Amino acid sequence: MTSPLEARSLSLVREGNTVLDDVSFTVAQGEIFALLGGNGAGKSSTLLTFLGFLEPSGGDILVNGTSVGSDVALARSAIAYLPEAAALYGHMTAYENLDYFLDLADKLASQAEIDAALERVALLVEARSRRLQSYSKGMRQKTAIALALLRETPILLLDEPTSGLDPIAIDEFHDLVKALAEGGQTILMVTHDVYGACQVADRVGLLRRGKLVGSFAAENNKRINTEAVHAAFAEREAV
Amino acid sequence: MMLRNFAREIRFLSKDRGALFWLALSFILSVIAVSFGVTEVREQRETIANLIEEDAADRANALEGQEDWGSAAYYAFHFTYAPPSDFAFAAMGQRDSTPWKHRVRMLALEAQIHEADTRNADFGLVGRFDFAFLAASVVPLLLILLLYDLRASERSASRHDFLVATAGSSLSLWFPRALVRVAGLALLLLVPLWVASLIAGASGMVTLQATGIVVGALAVWWLIVELVSRIKASPSVLLTSLIGLWLALAIVVPALSKAVIETNNPIPDGGEILLLQRETVNDAWDLPKEATMKPFIETHPEWREYAEIEEGFEWKWYYAFQQVGDQKAAPLVEQYREARLRRDRQAGIAALLSPTSFVERAFEKLAGTDAVSMIAYEDEVRDFHAELRAFHYPLMFPEKDYDSGLLAELPLYKPES
Structure with a gap:
């Protein structure tokens, strides 16, 4: 069976620097795969190659079995992407943002569906008609997640999704991500939040200076990850 | 699908206060520019209408009581003018720096034309804020302000990739987003122009051509902004x-082109023409009459049998030396005329390097306010003056009896355009 996401011997060289070096992994349908690594390990670059923003120097990137390079629009249509800073428009309300981005994604949603999504991410009703510039980071993140929910794409890419969130918001977010995966969505998240990743992911991959140095099932995380993860992060100063 | 993209971006634009400010400013500037133009054209038309009336009354007054053809010709002034076209409100062009009205009489003509090379010299410094100036020079700046950071601002807000990933392709995002702004700008600029064209009675074809020029200029500047904004740099x-x-394109290139063209095409000063002719005319008083009549007869052989000057002063001799003054100045006049036309042709070629100059010139041409039109007016004045001479000489040279009734047939200036 074709994996929704697959990196096949992926290499990426930018301005003479090796960013990714022979990285291979697959993410199965309904699976949450977390890529862990220090700053500059190549995590975000991996996501950007799946979205077609960076062209691999070697290997291939496949979304639903199709090479991203051959049809980037098709790949993007299957993916909802949540960047690190949920970069919605501050001068627009949550409703207006969702309306704009859903339209941009060529997706129609009724007001009831939008409210249901906002309800699911627990964004307060009274906040929904306020401009996002008055939102906390967590509220903005919730709005962006609601967008991802409404888009109903089979794949979700998350870039440092819990960065800057308070512990309660992180817990809520993890619950939501798990629920999405249970609903069949394939999720690839990159993070440097070791414990968060181990808590939410089915599998964890460790990126060190562009190399995938390990991949572990989350049930083993208590013992294995502590050592391997520390080894991966120890390299970050040299990067 | 495309319409849906535009509808989305129109909604987005309606919430972008910065863009709305620039668009509103464009509309206000356009209204101001066409209002200035319409007012100026109305004033010029009123001036012409008043001067036509006053000129007729003044001439009637001057001719009253005259007893010979020479005096009648001497005291009768004739008003000539180049009426502004119906589209002149959009581009006053050379009308600000070249005379569009002359009051001439039967004396040597070229001095009357070149009495003042430049009118409204103050406009030479500040320029006039008409629609052509707005479209050529100001609109590119407004377009730059509307478009320059479409991508860069999204990049600096870390939203670029998110937006493109959501849209699926750049085309369905940036193109409609930019097009909505460009179209909005074009519409807000053109609506006042269209309304003014209707009020002024400009032809639909001219208005359509002007619309095409504005849209074309916007497209060129959009392309420039698009190419530059693809560079991954900060908005600033x-x-x-x-x-x-x-x-570079609006100031430096036109200034350099002008300097090169002027250096390569030296032009005699209008004052030189004036001086040469006046000296010729003044000298004639002290020269033997033969020295005047000989060159006159060479060009007007039909009056040879009347070329003998018997008295100390005769009107036919007086008008002959006025004519000879024009003849003497003719090579310089031709040189002046040709050099201006040559400069204009070369400026037209140089304008291909500057969208600003191109638009300005295109508008002046449509409005009939370009250098060629103003030179054509000077030629019309010369033709009219030739008609005056053709009317007077057959009465003056054979020394026909004065008949004031014949003055009703005096040529009247009728502009061709």
């Missing part, structure tokens, strides 16, 4: 680069 760097390009 992009803005600085684009303003630099605007300076």
Whole structure:
């Protein structure tokens, strides 16, 4: 069976620097795969190659079995992407943002569906008609997640999704991500939040200076990850 | 699908206060520019209408009581003018720096034309804020301000990739987003122009051509902004680069072209023509009459049998030396005329390097306010003056009896356009 996401011997060289070096992994349908690594390990670059923003120097990137390079629009249509800073428009309300981005994604949603999504991410009703510039980071993140929910794409890419969130918001977010995966969505998240990743992911991959140095099932995380993860992060100063 | 993209971006634009400010400013500037133009054209038309009336009354007054053809010709002034076209409100062009009205009489003509090379010299410094100036020079800046950071601002807000990933392709995002702004700008600029064209009675074809020029200029500047804004730089760097390009294309290139064209095509001063002719005319008083009549007869052999001057002063001798003054100045006049036309032709070629100059010139041509039109007016004045001479000489040279009734047939200036 074709994996929704697959990196096949992926290499990426930018301005003479090796960013990714022979990285291979697959993410199965309904699976949450977390890529862990220090700053500059190549995590975000991996996501950007799946979205077609960076062209691999070697290997291939496949979304639903199709090479991203051959049809980037098709790949993007299957993916909802949540960047690190949920970069919605501050001068627009949550409703207006969702309306704009859903339209941009060529997706129609009724007001009831939008409210249901906002309800699911627990964004307060009274906040929904306020401009996002008055939102906390967590509220903005919730709005962006609601967008991802409404888009109903089979794949979700998350870039440092819990960065800057308070512990309660992180817990809520993890619950939501798990629920999405249970609903069949394939999720690839990159993070440097070791414990968060181990808590939410089915599998964890460790990126060190562009190399995938390990991949572990989350049930083993208590013992294995502590050592391997520390080894991966120890390299970050040299990067 | 495309319509849906535009509808989405129109909604987005309606919430972008910065863009709305620039668009509103464009509309206000356009209204101001066409209002200035319409007012100026109305004033020029009123001036012409008043002067036509006053000129007729003044001439009737001057001719009353005259007893010979020479005096009648001497005291009768004739008002000539180049009426502004119906589209002149959009581009006053050379009408600000070249005379569009002359009051001439039967004396040597060229001095009357070149009495003042430049009118409204103050406009030479500040320029006039008409629609052509707005479309040529100001609109590119407004377009730059509307478009320069479409991508860069999204990049600096870390939203670029999110937006493109959501849209699926750049085309369905940036193209409609930019097009909505460009179309909005075009519409807000053109609506006042269209309304003014209707009020002024400009032809639909001319208005359509003007619309095409504005849209074309916007397209060229859009392309420039698009190419520059693809560079992955901060909004401030992009803005600085684009303003630099605007300076180069709108100021530096035209200034350099002008300097090169003027150096390569020296032009006699209008004052030189005036001086040469006046000296010729003044000298004639002290020269033997033969020295005047000989060159006159060479060009007007039909009056040879009347060329003998018997008295100390005769009107036919007086008008002959006026004519000879024009003849003497003719090579310089021709040189002046040709050099201006040559400069204009070369400026037209140089304008291909500057969208600003191109638009300005295109508008002046449509409005009939370009150098060619103004030279054509001077030629019309010369033709009219030739008609005056053709009317007077057959009465003056054979020394026909004065009959004031014949003055009703005096040629009247009728502009061709």
